[in-house]
Amino acid sequence: MAQQHLDPTDPTAGVATGEALAAYLRAQATEFLRALRLHRKTGGGGSGPAHGGAPARAKSRVGEYAGVGENGAEQSVDAARALRRSARRISGSLHTFRPLLDPDWSEAMRPELAWLSGTLGLEHAYEARLERLLLALHRLSGAAVLPAQTVDAAVLESARAPAGPAPERGNLTVGAAKAGALLERQLTLARTRAHSTALQALGSSRFHAVADKVAVLASEVPLTLIAPSTDLRPLAAAAEERLTAAIGALPLVTAGHPYNAEALVHGLSPDPSPHPQDGPWHQVRLLLRLHRYAQEVLHAGDSAVDVRLLTAGQALNRHRDASEAAAAAAQAARTPRIAPATAYALGVLHADQRHEVEAARFAFQQAWQKQTVSAP
Amino acid sequence: MAQQHLDPTDPTAGVATGEALAAYLRAQATEFLRALRLHRKTGGGGSGPAHGGAPARAKSRVGEYAGVGENGAEQSVDAARALRRSARRISGSLHTFRPLLDPDWSEAMRPELAWLSGTLGLEHAYEARLERLLLALHRLSGAAVLPAQTVDAAVLESARAPAGPAPERGNLTVGAAKAGALLERQLTLARTRAHSTALQALGSSRFHAVADKVAVLASEVPLTLIAPSTDLRPLAAAAEERLTAAIGALPLVTAGHPYNAEALVHGLSPDPSPHPQDGPWHQVRLLLRLHRYAQEVLHAGDSAVDVRLLTAGQALNRHRDASEAAAAAAQAARTPRIAPATAYALGVLHADQRHEVEAARFAFQQAWQKQTVSAP
Numbered sequence: 001m002a003q004q005h006l007d008p009t010d011p012t013a014g015v016a017t018g019e020a021l022a023a024y025l026r027a028q029a030t031e032f033l034r035a036l037r038l039h040r041k042t043g044g045g046g047s048g049p050a051h052g053g054a055p056a057r058a059k060s061r062v063g064e065y066a067g068v069g070e071n072g073a074e075q076s077v078d079a080a081r082a083l084r085r086s087a088r089r090i091s092g093s094l095h096t097f098r099p100l101l102d103p104d105w106s107e108a109m110r111p112e113l114a115w116l117s118g119t120l121g122l123e124h125a126y127e128a129r130l131e132r133l134l135l136a137l138h139r140l141s142g143a144a145v146l147p148a149q150t151v152d153a154a155v156l157e158s159a160r161a162p163a164g165p166a167p168e169r170g171n172l173t174v175g176a177a178k179a180g181a182l183l184e185r186q187l188t189l190a191r192t193r194a195h196s197t198a199l200q201a202l203g204s205s206r207f208h209a210v211a212d213k214v215a216v217l218a219s220e221v222p223l224t225l226i227a228p229s230t231d232l233r234p235l236a237a238a239a240e241e242r243l244t245a246a247i248g249a250l251p252l253v254t255a256g257h258p259y260n261a262e263a264l265v266h267g268l269s270p271d272p273s274p275h276p277q278d279g280p281w282h283q284v285r286l287l288l289r290l291h292r293y294a295q296e297v298l299h300a301g302d303s304a305v306d307v308r309l310l311t312a313g314q315a316l317n318r319h320r321d322a323s324e325a326a327a328a329a330a331q332a333a334r335t336p337r338i339a340p341a342t343a344y345a346l347g348v349l350h351a352d353q354r355h356e357v358e359a360a361r362f363a364f365q366q367a368w369q370k371q372t373v374s375a376p
Numbered sequence: 377m378a379q380q381h382l383d384p385t386d387p388t389a390g391v392a393t394g395e396a397l398a399a400y401l402r403a404q405a406t407e408f409l410r411a412l413r414l415h416r417k418t419g420g421g422g423s424g425p426a427h428g429g430a431p432a433r434a435k436s437r438v439g440e441y442a443g444v445g446e447n448g449a450e451q452s453v454d455a456a457r458a459l460r461r462s463a464r465r466i467s468g469s470l471h472t473f474r475p476l477l478d479p480d481w482s483e484a485m486r487p488e489l490a491w492l493s494g495t496l497g498l499e500h501a502y503e504a505r506l507e508r509l510l511l512a513l514h515r516l517s518g519a520a521v522l523p524a525q526t527v528d529a530a531v532l533e534s535a536r537a538p539a540g541p542a543p544e545r546g547n548l549t550v551g552a553a554k555a556g557a558l559l560e561r562q563l564t565l566a567r568t569r570a571h572s573t574a575l576q577a578l579g580s581s582r583f584h585a586v587a588d589k590v591a592v593l594a595s596e597v598p599l600t601l602i603a604p605s606t607d608l609r610p611l612a613a614a615a616e617e618r619l620t621a622a623i624g625a626l627p628l629v630t631a632g633h634p635y636n637a638e639a640l641v642h643g644l645s646p647d648p649s650p651h652p653q654d655g656p657w658h659q660v661r662l663l664l665r666l667h668r669y670a671q672e673v674l675h676a677g678d679s680a681v682d683v684r685l686l687t688a689g690q691a692l693n694r695h696r697d698a699s700e701a702a703a704a705a706a707q708a709a710r711t712p713r714i715a716p717a718t719a720y721a722l723g724v725l726h727a728d729q730r731h732e733v734e735a736a737r738f739a740f741q742q743a744w745q746k747q748t749v750s751a752p
Contacts, residue, residue, distance in 0.1 A: 142642035176644040258634030259735030266518035267724050268552040333720045343716035344709045347723020348643050355731055359635030 016298045018100045018227030024297045025093060028086045029218035035082035036211060039202075042076040080120050080198075087117040090217070092293040096239045100230055102222035112210045119201045125324070126191035130184060132325045136352055137180050137345070141173065175341030179349060182332050182342060236294040243287040247368065250280055255361040256369070263358035264351055275354075278323045281361065285316035308367055315364035322356035329353060392674045394476045394603030400673045401469060404462045405594035411458035412587060415578075418452040456496050456574075463493040466593070468669040472615045476606055478598035488586045495577045501700070502567035506560060508701045512728055513556050513721070517549065551717030555725060558708050558718060612670040619663040623744065626656055631737040632745070639734035640727055651730075654699045657737065661692035684743055691740035698732035705729060 091113040094106045201207055254260050266275055292309055332338075333346040467489040470482045577583055630636050642651055668685055709722040 137644065139637070140640060140642075140644040142645040173644055258738055259731065261515070261728070261731070261735075264516055264724070264728055264731075266516075267728070268513065268516040268549055268721055269518040333716065338716050340709065340714050340716055340719035343719040344723040344726075345644055347720040347725075348640070348727045349723075350720075351724045351727030351731070352637075352640055352643070355635065355637070355640075355727070359637075362634055 016232045016300070018097075018223050018230050018232065020300055021093065021097050021100060021227070021232060021297055022221040022223055024300055025090060025221045026218055028089045028093075029214045032083060032086040032090070032214050033211075033218060035079050035086065039076060039079035039083060042072045042079060077124070081124070084117040084120050087113045087120075088289070089293050089296070090214070091117070092290045093297055096290055096294045097232065097235050097297070099235065100224055100227035100232075102224065105222045109210075109213060112206070112213075116201070116207065116210055120198050122194035123191050123198055126187050126194055128321065129325050129328055130187040130191070132321060133183050133187075133329060133349060133353075134180055136325070136349055136356075137176050140345075140348060140352060141176050173341070173345070175339070175345035178339060178342040179329075179332070179345035182335060182338065182346075183328065186332055186335075187328065232294075232298055236291075236298050239287075239294045240291050243284065243291045246280065246284045246287050250284060252365050252368070255358075255365040258362055260358065263361070264354045267351060267354055275323065275327075275357075278319070278357065281316060281319050281364075282323075285313070285320060288313050288316060308370060312364055312367040315360050315367055319357055319360035319364065322353045322360055326350050326353035326357065392608045392676070394473075394599050394606050394608070396676055397469065397473050397476060397603070397608060397673055398597035398599055400676055401466060401597045402594055404465045404469070405590045408459060408462040408466070408590050409587075409594060411455045411462065415452060415455035415459060418448045418455060453500070457500070460493040460496050463489045463496075464665070465669050465672070466590070467493070468666045469673055472666055472670045473608065473611050473673070475611065476600055476603035476608075478600065481598045485586075485589060488582070488589070492577070492583065492586055496574050498570035499567050499574055502563050502570055504697065505701050505704055506563040506567070508697060509559050509563075509705060509725060509729075510556055512701070512725055513552050516721075516724060516728060517552050549717070549721070551715070551721035554715060554718040555705075555708070555721035558711060558714065558722075559704065562708055562711075563704065608670075608674055612667075612674050615663075615670045616667050619660070619667045622656065622660045622663050626660060628741050628744070631734075631741040634738055636734065639737070640730045643727060643730055651699065651703075651733075654695070654733065657692060657695050657740075658699075661689070661696060664689050664692060684746060688740055688743040691736050691743055695733055695736035695740065698729045698736060702726050702729035702733065 091110050094101060094110050094113075098106055251262070254262055262277070263275075266277070288309070292306075292313065295306065295309075329346045329350040333343050333350070338346075467486050470477060470486050470489075474482055627638070630638055638653070639651075642653070664685070668682075668689065671682065671685075705722045705726040709719050709726070714722075
């Protein structure tokens with residue numbers, strides 16, 4: 001490999017080849033194993049299927065959320081995040097640089113990694129969704145935005161409080177307080193279930209099989225024969241082209257006009273499924289991530305982060321979060337026998353989050369435009 | 377007066393003086409009387425207090441709204457609009473150029489004109505508010521925007537229709553359809569009452585006294601002694617300064633950042649009164665109108681319209697309309713015993729209109745900024 005770099009007739013001299021891909025995959029696999037060890041050490045799983053242990057554990061997580069906090073639990077959350085982070089990167093690289101890897105191994109590996117990061121991510125997603133919705137309810141009530149750990153108490157408190165302006169204590173109306181309590185009940189239940197599922201997953205033989213494969217990957221990457229001398233750039237460029245094409249199909253002209261009111265169209269449509277108009281944006285979010293990972297492979301060691309790519313990606317994350325929060329508010333409004341005031345508050349909340357969706361599209365458009373204009 | 381313009385030592389030569397104000401007031405008074413005659417001819421009143429006649433008349437207006445339409449009724453609406461238009465201009469000019477007019481006469485006249493244009497405007501306001509809300513409900517349901525006269529039928533129809541996409545026929549959900557029907561009931565009732573009140577007003581001795589005063593004004597403007605030779609510009613400049621000061625106090629930096637989410641703060645606040653944050657904008661709307669009328673007095677005969685002033689004014693009208701429509705949706709949601717789905721739709725609608733409020737502020741900020749930058 002060192003020879004290859006010294007050979008002046010080699011057209012791939014100085015450029016990233018399959019060797020760089022192998023180095024990247026080994027590093028990510030090592031990171032995955034490190035996170036897994038940390039996760040096990042901090043009690044994040046590994047104690048078997050945990051059918052009996054899950055409720056107790058879930059209870060402790062609820063305590064954490066209410067502000068109790070444990071150092072170990074925090075580390076466990078960090079470890080799970082790191083696990084997902086490296087699983088996504090391995091999976092993304094297998095996808096983008098597929099022709100350079102053993103196809104059987106690669107095709108068996110990707111769905112397992114997707115299953116793993118999906119399963120591990122769900123609990124955090126429910127937690128973040130609840131926090132987003134409770135903070136929005138407080139904002140909509142004209143209350144000062146409260147730190148997450150005091151929101152719960154304030155919701156319950158203001159449900160009992162008489163109506164009247166007391167913004168510093170969180171002057172939620174009865175409707176907003178009831179909506180908050182309903183969302184909290186539903187999303188906490190979903191989170192608890194996701195937690196149990198994640199614990200079961202981490203104790204499953206399916207997970208152990210993935211972990212074993214990653215352990216092998218940390219030392220031995222199944223490259224194809226020609227991969228070590230193959231230039232990575234065409235495959236990375238193809239990933240970028242897929243991204244560019246998908247962005248080209250987005251309604252960016254509309255998104256660039258503030259207050260276009262597009263995101264709330266279908267806000268009262270009879271279709272209870274997620275907004276179909278969000279799909280292409282979610283797709284771009286995934287393609288942007290693949291592009292970013294491909295750039296990481298190409299520019300390994302180069303710590304410079306493409307700020308504009310990050311900004312665009314953050315806008316799309318916000319888009320996804322707001323889209324899912326809006327759907328959760330709409331879903332909660334379909335709970336039987338809720339009070340009209342609760343339903344009204346959930347309607348306001350839904351529309352608010354749909355406008356967050358629209359705002360995120362605008363932010364993406366602005367970030368992307370900047371990128372296109374000032375790109376070298 | 378002709379002499380005055382020829383005297384080269386007169387510092388007011390060629391500039392608008394109290395004479396121009398008198399000419400403007402005479403013209404507006406003549407316009408008022410013409411509109412009044414047309415209104416009486418087309419059956420818009422004049423048939424006495426009309427305690428008995430009002431319901432029948434109101435019924436015919438409801439028919440009109442549903443698409444029946446009568447030429448006479450349309451003319452009557454136009455006439456009422458023209459009446460309000462000249463009443464506002466006379467009232468505004470009395471305010472801005474107060475020192476040039478007989479104070480007793482002026483102070484007696486203004487509240488009467490305000491009462492008149494307020495009373496006459498209410499019916500139209502309720503009608504426009506209902507139309508705005510029904511169109512918004514259709515937009516939010518993902519339906520193609522329907523012309524106003526077919527909205528009612530579509531609302532009723534889709535309430536019976538099974539769920540499923542049929543955008544061209546107006547696929548309102550049950551909640552949206554019920555919300556539309558509720559708003560229609562409440563705002564039609566309010567409009568009918570406003571219509572009766574307007575008819576009573578037009579038949580009242582109070583109105584006849586105003587009309588008599590305007591008739592006198594059409595030939596004889598009670599200027600003060602020095603008014604005919606007084607330069608109007610300082611008083612017009614003072615009106616502009618009041619406008620500029622009020623605009624200076626608006627949160628324009630925030631308004632200029634799209635999706636600042638300010639307008640929906642307090643969206644779920646327990647205070648049922650109109651949003652206090654809208655007040656300063658409504659005030660600017662009135663001051664902008666006074667400034668525009670003062671410019672009309674100064675530049676009589678100059679048919680060039682200040683487009684940017686009009687654009688800013690339209691944004692503030694939209695702001696007012698959306699603010700009142702949002703309040704009507706919130707008010708409807710407080711109707712006892714409504715279904716949760718109805719309340720949810722009203723919540724979405726309220727938030728949608730509050731975002732319209734925010735969009736109107738953004739539009740005003742853009743228009744005003746342009747104005748400041750490119751003003752001579």
